[in-house]
Amino acid sequence: MSVKIRHHLLAFISEFVGTFLYLFFAYGGTNVVNSPPKTVETSNLAADPSKLLFISLAFGISLAVNAWVFFRISGGLFNPAVTVALMLVGGASILRGALMIVAQLIGAIAAAAVVSALFPGALNVATTLVEGTSITRGLFIEMFLTAELIITIFMLAAExxxxxxxxxxxxxxxLLIIEMVGVYYTGGSVNPARSLGPCVVNASFTGYHWIYWLGPVLGSILASAFYLLLKALNYQTLNPDQDHDGMDIRRFDIISTDAEKTQTAHSGTPTDADKLTSTPYERGPAIEAGH
Structure with a gap:
């Protein structure tokens, strides 16, 4: 097996398993609060703040944990919209991106199927528009929420x-704050795979299901354009020391001290570095404090 094929296979498996695990726990948590006891009489649980927070936490924490697990393998994308954005900025080839999207869609369907089979009651995790939210509004809500997620991914992970x-x-x-805003109005999809899974398992598609594909893709384009604009304007030069913590200076001191000690070993004469510190790391806090 060639290296390229092996890498494609690794990316496919990683995105499938990662998407499955991410959505398994997210779907499972959502299904809990969407399946109230039979003794509860209510026509609209969607406006319950505790329910909205529970769903938001289920998605946000599940994504954080599983993205951290698979970050070093495929990047932990788990979302076709994120994958499209990565392709738009040149972070993934068309072939690699297409394979990961297929893996993500299959993983989402598998997660919905397993949750439906394991837990009693109907699978109630579909993304739907709340009464009063038009299709157009839903489309643009999904677009802007997805753009927020992708910009975060680009600036924290890609950079x-x-x-x-x-x-x-x-x-x-x-994703936590995105879900806290979006769950009530659109279901907070921001991920075509997330919306597809329960629809396939329940064999039920709304007439506006397409907004959960087009909205996130438009969000991908918007976020990618903004990211490329920042790169074109060399945003790093605006605040070049933003990430500086003194480590570069400390590394230079360590290298210099090691070189001086090597010279001392040959000459037998103590250097200033020997007099100031017993280890090169002891000077770090003073440097950081002066920064």
């Missing part, structure tokens, strides 16, 4: 900086 390793936390928090 490499010293906090990149905790990017999944920021991405999960981004």
């Amino acid at each position: 490499k900086h010293r906090a990149t390793f905790v990017a999944p936390i920021g991405i999960g928090l981004s």
